[in-house]
Each structure stands twice: as C-alpha cells, then as structure tokens.
Amino acid sequence: MKVAKDLVAASAVPMVLGILAEEASYGYAILKRINELSGGELDWTEGLLYPLLHRLERLGHVESSWQTVTGERRRKYYRITGTGLAELAEQRRQWDTVVDTLKGVWHGMGELGPLPGLTCEAGA
C-alpha cells in the first residue's frame, strides 16, 4: 500500500511536531521514527522532510542547533518551541475531528453491508 501524496503532505506537520514534542531529534532519526511507527508504510523522502523542517523553523515552531553528542557526528538537532507546541495542539484537535468523522462514516457503512456490495449496486 502506498499512502497518497496529499495525505502524506497534510499529515507531515503534526507527525514531525509530535515526534519533536517527545524529544529533540535530527533528520535521519525523525525519518527512521516515522518509518517505524507506520510499520514501514510511510516512506518519506529527504525532499519532503528537510524543507519541512526548515519551514517549521521559519515559522518559529521549531529551533535548530548543531550539536555533538559524545561518540557521534556533529548533527543538526531540532527542538520544538512554545508556538510549536501550540500548533501541535491545534493540529491535534483538527485531526481528531477528521479521524472521528471518518470513523463515524465508516461505522455507518459497516451497517449497510460490505464495501463490494456497494460498488455492485452503484455499478448496476
């Protein structure tokens, strides 16, 4: 299964902010985390992640600094800011609404019968 591009783009901001809300992190680790959390279904490109991180930084939602953790390379770490946390809360509210609505819609469809039946009727 490949998640549609629009959907990936729309969900990218809350995902990145959510991951950074746990702890400060850097690009490669964020990408790996997304991959793990989605069970390998979400495979972001670098062309998506880094410009997004830079945009969030421009908007003041995250701040970055080059740091050297002992025994590792020098890395650009991103840390969520106060406005970033507020943005995350706002995005969460919006996503909750979307997810709840979808659940309701799909629950209703479940009572109508299995999906293939619907497509048959529509086709007839």
Place this chain on the structure above:
Amino acid sequence: MTAQHGQDELEAQFAQWRQYVERRRELQASDADELEDHLRGSVDALVAAGLSADEAFLVAVKRMGSLDELSREFAREHSERLWKQLVLTGADQDPAGGGSRRDLWALVACAAGAAVSVKLPALFGLDFDQDGSFYARNFSLFALTWLAGFLAWRRQAGRTMIAALAALFVLGAVAANVYPLGEESQSLVITSIHLPIALWLVVGLAYVSEEWRSSRRRMDFIRFTGEWFVYFVLIALGGGVLTAFTAGTFNAIGMDPEVFISQWLLPCGAVAAVVVAGWLVEAKQSVVENIAPVLTRLFTPLFTAVLLAFLAAVLVTSTGIDVEREALILFNLLLVVVLGLMLYTMSARDPLAPPGVFDRLQLALVASALAVDVLVLLEIIGRISEYGTTPNKTAALGENIILLVNLAGSAWLLLKLVRRRTPFEALERWQTGYLPVFAAWAWAVVLVFPPLFDYA
C-alpha cells in the same frame, strides 16, 4: 580489500557526492552538512544490515532520490535564496531551453506594444507638449499594462486572473479619463501620483498570479520591485547618455533632433524601459542579486543617522515641523523611502538567520521614522484644522496614517524579533499582508477623491 581501504573509498565517494550537492545553488553549505549526515546515517544502517560499504553508499544515494527533485523542494521552501527560481516560473517545463527565446520574443512584443501605445494618442491630435495633463494621468497605463501582460504571460495566468487584471486596468483608465479634472487641479496631481501606485500593485497581482494568497510570493514581488527599480535606473542612465549623444552628433551636422528626442525617443524609451527592466529582473536576477543587500546595508545606517539628527534638531530647537507644503511632501517622500528600504532589506534577509546587529539598526531606523511620522501627522492635522481640507492634505493625512500603522507594526515586530520572541516570518507576514492596504488606499484616492472634492 582491507577495511581501511574500503573506508577511504567510501570517504572519497562522500566527497564526490558533496561536490555535486554544493554545485546546486538551492542548497547551502549547512544544508549539505545536514544531508551528508543523513546519507552517512543511512549508509551506517545499511552496513550494519550486512551490505558492503560501496553497496551501502549506492543504495543510500539512490534512496535519497534525485538531486533535482531534492533541490526543487528546497527551492520551494527557500525562495529568498533563489527567488529567481526558474522552476517556479514555468520555464522548467521547456527542457529544450527554448524558454528564454520565447521570453525574448514576448518581451520584444510587449516593449514594442508599450512604445506604440504611448504614441497612439498622437494620432488623435494629443501632443506631448500641449496635452501634458493627459499624458501625466495616463503614462502608467501605457507602460504598466504591458508589463503586467508580460508577467501574466510568463506565469501562464488563468482566465479569471487575466480577466481580473484587465478589469483593473480598464478601471484605472476610466478613473484617469472620465473625471473632469482641470489642468491646474490638485486632483490631477494626486491621480497622477496614485494611479501608478495602484497599477503597480496590479502588476504585482500579475506577478504572483495564481499564488496571490502566498506570503512568500508576495515577498518575491517586493524583491522584484526593488530589483526592477535598480534596473530601471540603470537603463535610464544609459538612456540619458544615448540622448546626449543623439542631440550632440545631430546638432554637429546641422540637424535639430529635439522633436525626435522629445516626441519619440523619451516617451517610447521610457515605457519600453519599464517592460525591459521587468524582463531583466525575471531573466537575469542573479546579476543584481548581490547588490541589493549591499545597497540596503549601505543606506540603512545613513538614513537612520539623518533621521536621528533631524529628530535631535527638532528637540534642541523645540519647534514642531512648521513648514511649507513642498517640505511636507519631502517628509512624506522620506518616509516612503524608509519604508522601501525596510521592505527591500527584508526581502534580501535570510529568514532563518538569528536576529543580529543589523536588525537592531533597522529597529532604530523604523523607530525614528515613526517619530518623524508623528511630527508630520501633527503638522497636517494642524493645517487641516486651520485651513480646512483639500484633496492634497486629505491624501497626505491618509498616507501618513497608513504609514504610521505599518511602521508601528514593524517596530513592534522588530522589537520582538530582536528579543527573540518572534520569528522573522511574522514581520514578513505583516508586510506582505499590508500590500492590499496600500492598493486599497491608492485606488480609493484615484476613484473616490475627485468626485469627493468636487474635482478641485
């Protein structure tokens, strides 16, 4: 092959990859560092999974996707680095490279169109010398319509957008010509000043085209405006030299080129230069690009010093601004220049850069401009209460209030920026969001003032 040898080879591959990345103008050194770290992360993971070093490198590079795609995404986010981005103007859809040639033809057509249109009224007996007021009101229409047309063509603007642009230019033409304005009326002068501003913002609409909501694209237009001005001045200087030689050489052989110069060379050259300057900004951005930040860095401290000296003088002599009308206009112009300087500086600033000395300096500039604006406002209000309203004074009052709000907002956001309370983005948003206010005011002056003041 020893492990050490493999490691050396891997480092060589990283170095080579790095060279490719650094050739991309969209990517800065810090981006290359960040991406290199990412690549090293993937290589390490793949090696840990059992691949050999060079296999891991190949797979990791492949996963990163093509550099073209990566650069395009970076360019979208960092339009200030590469606002000339051909990618964003549609030129990349023409892989054969015929884009610039078609551009050139469109430019020639638009510049020629402007030159022809400025001479058309002459067919109906309107003369530059005798009907100066007609040309004063309409000059911007002859030039800017074609510039907007060229930009809309380049952006491949949709039908709705083109209709909107056309409607606005028609509205401008109507406003400039249907009101019965006398040769000596103040309204004529005010229309001649405000119509170009209103139409310039219509050009801006053509520039941002379908992305008129985007704050970044509006910032690009501010950048465009500054660079266009630089190019236009350069062309005008060259034009002056050309004119001087034309006059001198023809006079030397006993012919008088004065009619040709004043009736043809100057008007046609001026309107064509408006279009050509716009094309130059679109086609040759990188040439002037590096001058813009230098110019602002040079003049921001100088203007700040002048404003502070002036304010100090006002304090010492303890007089307000009690001056003639001409001097009042001078102060207004000064404030507009300060605003232009501030906008241009912002458009050239790296939005991710931490607040620095220059931002403090700008805060000082804006704060002193704010003080001058208050003094000017007091003087205008004093004059209005003493002599009553005129179109001039009301226009000046409105402009100063609009500038006051803009400067106050900018000062507040700059203060917060310097104190690291808010990102630069907020300031950018404030300025780009303010553009419609300028547009609305300029249109209001052009459309509403003449009837409101009885065509005085």
